[in-house]
Amino acid sequence: IRHREILLTEETLTEGFDEWIADMDLPSANPTWIAVSRIAAAVAADGNKVLLGGDGADELFGGYNRWMTYLRFYDRYWGRIPAVGRRVIGVGARPFARGLAGDMARRARDGGELFVGSRPFHDDDLGRYLGPVTREAARQSAPESHIEALRKQFDTRQPGGDQLAWMSYVALKTDLVEDYLVRLDTMGMRHSVEGRVPLLDVDLVKLAFSLSQREKVGSHYEQKALYREAVSSFLPTYITDRPKQGFCPPVADWAATVLRSRIGDRSPLVDQGLISQDAVGALARSRSVKASFALWALGTLSVWSENNL
DSSP states (O other), X not given: OOOOOOOOOHHHHHHXXXXXXXXXXXXXXXXXXXXXXXXXXXXXXXXXXXXXXXXXXXXXXXXXXXXXXXXXXXHHTGGGSOHHHXXXXXXXXXXXXXXXXXXXXXXXXXXXXXXXXXXXXOHHHHHHHBOHHHHHHHHHSOTTTTHHHHHHHHHHHSTTOOHHHHHHHHHIIIIIIIIIHHHHHXXXXXXXXXXXXXXXXXXXXXXXXXXXXXXXXXXXXXXXXXXXXXXXXXXXXHHHSSOXXXXXXXXXXXXXXXXXXXOOSOOHHHHTTSBOTTHHHHHHHOOOHHHHHHHHHHHHHHHHHHHHO
C-alpha cells in the first residue's frame, strides 16, 4: 500500500469547521471526527471507495491503557471488598475525593459499578457547568444510571463474566455504537466512502467474549496480549511490540483556534437551563488541558445548537 500523510493545518481546520458541524446529524464531543473526515476526503481524492477500520480491537481484547488501571484496581481492591464495605468506604471518602477518585467514591457509596465507560465530565465538573434543569436531573439520577440496565443484560447474556468482559460489553453498547461507528459512517459517507470494520465480525466478537480476562491480557495486564500474539506471525515486531498510539488530535490547540474566538456567554443551552451562564466562557479562559477537552465538548455542542435549534 502507498503511505500518505495528511496535514490538517489551522487554516483548513478553521475553514472547514462550520461545514463539519453542519454535516453532523447529532453533536459529538469527539474531535477525531474531523480527522476521520479529512482521511475520508483524501481517500476519495485518490479514487478509492472503501476504508478498512480497526474499530473493535481495543474494546474486545483490552487495548486501552486506562482499562488496565481499572482491572488492577478491581482485582486488588474493589472486587475483593463486599458491597457493604465499599459503601462504608465510599461514604467516608466522597467528601474529600476529587475528580475520578470522587466519582469512584460516589459509585462505591451508592452501590454502583467501578467501570461505567467514558465520561467527559467528573461529578465535580457537573456542579460547576450544569444549569438548573440538568443539575436537578443529575441530582435525581446519577449520570451513568443507564449502566444499571446494561448490567442486567450482561449478567443474563454472560453469567459469571469477568471484569474485562463487562468493560467490553459497556464499550460496545455505548462509545462504539454511539460514537466511533457513527463517526466512521457519517464522515465517510460525507465523501462517498464506505467504512468497513472486519474486527467486529460477529463470530470474532463471540470468540472474544468466550475467552477469559487472563487469556486476553495475561496476569500482568498486558494490553491486547492475545491479539498481539495472534498477529505476530505476519506482522513485524516493531508493530506488535510498540506501545499503543491513540488517535487523538491536539485538542487544546484546536479548541483555542476554533472555539475561543466565537463562543459568547449566551447559548440556547443557557437559555434552556441546560448549562450554566458562564460555563463555556470560564472554560475558554482556562489554559489547562482538562479544560480544553471540556471546552471542546461544550463548545461544539453550543455551536451545533446555535446552528440547528
